[in-house]
Amino acid sequence: MNKPLTRPNTYRSGPDAAGKFGGFGGRYVAETLMPLILEVEQAYNAAKADPTFDAEWRRLLTHYVGRPSPLWYAERVTEHLRAEAAPGMGAKVYFKRDELNHTGAHKINAVLGQILLAKRMGKKRIIAETGAGQHGVATATACALFNLPCTVFMGATDVARQQPNVFRMKLLGAEVVAVESGAATLKDAMNEALRHWVANVEDTYYCIGTVAGPHPYPVMVRDFQSVIGSETRAQMIEAEGRLPDVLVAAIGGGSNAMGLFHPFLDDADVRMLGVEAGGHGVDTVTGHAASLTGGRPGVLHGNRTYLLQDEHGQILEGHSISAGLDYPGVGPEHAWLHELGRVEYVNATDDEALAAFQLCSRLEGIIPALEPAHALAHVIKVAPTLPESTLIVMNMCGRGDKDIFTVARLLGEEF
Amino acid sequence: MSATATESRPVAATGSRIAARFAALRAEGRGALIPFLEAYDPDRATSMEILRGMPGAGADLIEIGVPFTDPMADGPIIQLAGQRGLKAGATLGGTLEMVREFRAGDSETPVILMGYLNPVLSYGAERFVADAAAVGVDGLIVVDMPPEEAEVLAPHAQAAGLDIIRLVAPTTDAARLPVVLNASSGFVYYVAITGITGTRSADPEALEAAIPRIRAHTDLPICIGFGVRTPEQAGHAARVSDGAVVASALIETMSRTLDGEGRATPGTAQAMLDQVRALAAAVRGAR
Structure with missing residues (x-):
């Protein structure tokens, strides 16, 4: 199945006219x-x-969103990690603060682009899928602003565990459809949104939340999210007079990571780390959501990419503490960058993310979403192994307000 | 594609069974009834009983659904059928075994597998096509494999004599129609509604306008599916085109006979076959 991948002159020219990144997409x-x-x-x-x-x-x-989002030198995290590192070691950690965006995550960047596109196309209503609810909230927000009816498909399991975001969407005027089919999580929400779209083609635009799905969605969402990386470039040059050495971002579908990485792909000295959701550990069968680490190529939701699947090609449920990473696939451009080795894909477990979540709250006064808590968990592992002169940028792609109930329950707190 | 199966032994180029059947129906002056069953739904033995009973109940061709966890183009009825099939242990290989058993007793009724690409890729596209042809499958409908992505499967299918049957939708415009039709063989499957399976009924007037539009671009038989539910609708579809595919209505009937845990009861296979008989009577009466 895999066509041999040849190293391109540039990593930034994809996809081709057929929407392919190498053999993916x-x-x-x-x-x-x-x-x-x-x-x-x-x-x-x-x-x-x-x-x-x-x-x-x-x-x-x-x-409306409040861009550019700041590039914050996370001094206390840096000092904390240096305290445990060998002399002269401990990279300098920056956060790209997309959690400060209106609606609390990076999702709004691509949603606004897509809603403007829907208006150009003359579409009268918007549908979206959502897992944790961040994309659903961003879409409902943009639809309120542009006075467009909005229907958000959300797995019934996620509706139950993300009640605050369900209520937010309703406040914003959106209809939330609880999807009961399949396992009733994000992949089923996406199936249902695609089915609904087919039945309502004339007036409806489907606003996809990540860099996956059929072409042109992976490239379109990446293009909009690349504002994250473009700003980071300029801000780092202003702050340090040079490019960063290491970029770190969490990967579910992979939109925040793609947005941070893409403007740097041709800078050979910039190392990139995508952190997948290790759940209970990537050696468990359905206990994680690390498609690149624990999956293999296949076709789902309109694109060929790495998928969690059984030996017969049936799709497996992912697991993560973070509902936003709990997806059995990954954007096709990530699959391509993985096979080329341009980006290193690693993972962090539920427990590591939970520890990072708490550490960040106490040291920086920033409650991160559980998604970037995975990225931070890897920063905690890697920063002490790098010289003090190393510059790391981690994408703080969302704030943790939506997660406090989940985390409280895991920590044994009752409200 | 022009060979006809005049003897009862299996023909070498299996794809020709479809052409032979449509030629025979044309000589009879009627369209085809193509009932659908989901493999292993609700269990292997019952679905085998349904499959074996279909030709006797009036099926001219048979479409077998291959269960997949994420059937993007299917409505709730076939989604549930697929879930029951998977729970009963359905695999692509197991579905091929069902066809092999069916072929031991029926060498003429064309069998079409309908499914999604990922299980095929997982099985290995080339190996799948070879095995499918060997057990007596005649055609494939791979829902999420448009002509633009068919390279992975179509050349192997062609070499093995398997037809690739393609869906044409109401939204398939004049510019796109030739792209789809040129990549089709066996017959053309016209999707009668904008939507997913089993959710709406086809509009008779829209069908009468749509079929000639496709007919102008192809010599292949055209069959109508998605939204054909009643004997009357099947009769109408078979009259304005070359055949009617009935899926969700049959599965719905069958599923009403299941017990509280989704298991077959003694009347399960018979209920579905009785409905095939009623549909067949309407199709045969609609000249």
């Missing part, structure tokens, strides 16, 4: 869906070429 959808995604692709290409589209998106990012 593509448009594996039913014929009923094919005309729709071709229409989205055409509309996106036209929008990209229109300076007024970019100007309107950037206006929203500046005045």
Whole structure:
């Protein structure tokens, strides 16, 4: 199955016209869906070429989202890790603070781009899938702003464990559909959103939350999220006079990581680490959500990528403490970068993320979402092994307000 | 594709069974009834009994669904059928074994497998096509493999004489239609509704307008599915096109006979086959 991968002259030119990154990505959808995604692709290409589209998106990012998000030198985390490191060791840790965005995560960057696209296309209503609820909240927010009806599909299991975000979406005027099919989690929510889209093609736009799905979604969401990496470049040059040495980001579908990494892919000296959800440990069968570490290539949700699946090609449920990482696939560009070795994919367990969550809260006064807590858990492992002069940027892609109930329960607190 | 199976022994190029059946139906002056069953739903023995009984109940071709955890184009009825099948141990290999057993008693009724790409990739596309042809499968509908992504399977299928049957949707526009039709063989499966299986009924007038539009671009037989539920609708579909595919309505009938835990009861297979008979009567009466 795997075509031999040749090292490209640039890592930033993908995907090809067929939506492929090497052998990954593509448009594996039913014929009923094919005309729709071709229409989205055409509309996106036209929008990209229109300076007024970019100007309107950037206006929203500046005045509605609050971009650029700060690049914060996490001095207390740095000092804490140096205290345990050998003399002269302990990298300097920065946070890219996308948790300060309106709605509390990076998701809003790509949502606003897609809602502007939907308006250009003349679509009258928006649907979205959500796992933890962050993408659903971002989509509901943008739909309130643009006065568009919004329906969010969410696995019934996730509805039960993410009640605050369900209520937020409802406050914002969105309809939340609890998906009972399959295992009733994020992958089933995505199935249901795709099914609903096919049945409502004329007036509906499907706003996908990550760098996965059929072409053009992986490239489109990446392009919008790349604002994270572009800002980081400029901010690091201003702060330190040079590029960072190491980038670290959590990977579920992989949109925050792709957004941070993409502008640096051709900077050979910048090392990149994607941190998957190790759950109870990647050696367990269905106890983790590390598709790249513990999965193999296959086709789901319109793209060929690494998937958690059994020997017969049936999709397995992922597990993570973080509902936002609990997805059995990963964006196809990550699959490609993994096989090329351009990005290193590692993982952090539930327990490591939980420890990092608490550490960050106490040392920096920042309660991180459980997703970037995975990234921080890896920073905690790797920073003490690197010289003090090393510059690390970790993407603080979301805030932890949504997770406090989950964490409280795990820590034995009752409300 | 022009060979006809005049004898009862299996023909070498298995894809020709489909062409032979449509040619025979054309000579009779009627369209085909293509009932659907999900492999291993609700268990292997019952689905085998249904499969074996279908030709006698009036099935002209048979479509077997291969269970998949994430059936993106299917509505709730077939989703549940797939879940029951998986729970009963369905695999792609097990489905092929069902066809092998069926072929021991029936060498003429064309069998089409309908499923999703990932189990095929996991099995190995080339090995799957070879095994499918060997057990007597005639055609494949791989829902999430549009012509643009067919390279992985289509050349092997062609070499093995397996037809790749493609869906054409109401949203498939004039520019796209030739792309889809040129990548099709066996017959063309017209999706009668914009939506997923088993959720809406087809609009008769829309069908009467849609089929000639496709007919202008292809010589292949055209069958109508998604939204064909009643004998009347099947009769109409078989009259305006070359055949009617009925899936969710049959599964719904069958599932009503299951016990509280989704297990077969003594009347399960018969209930489904009785409905096939009623559909067949309507299709045969609709000349």
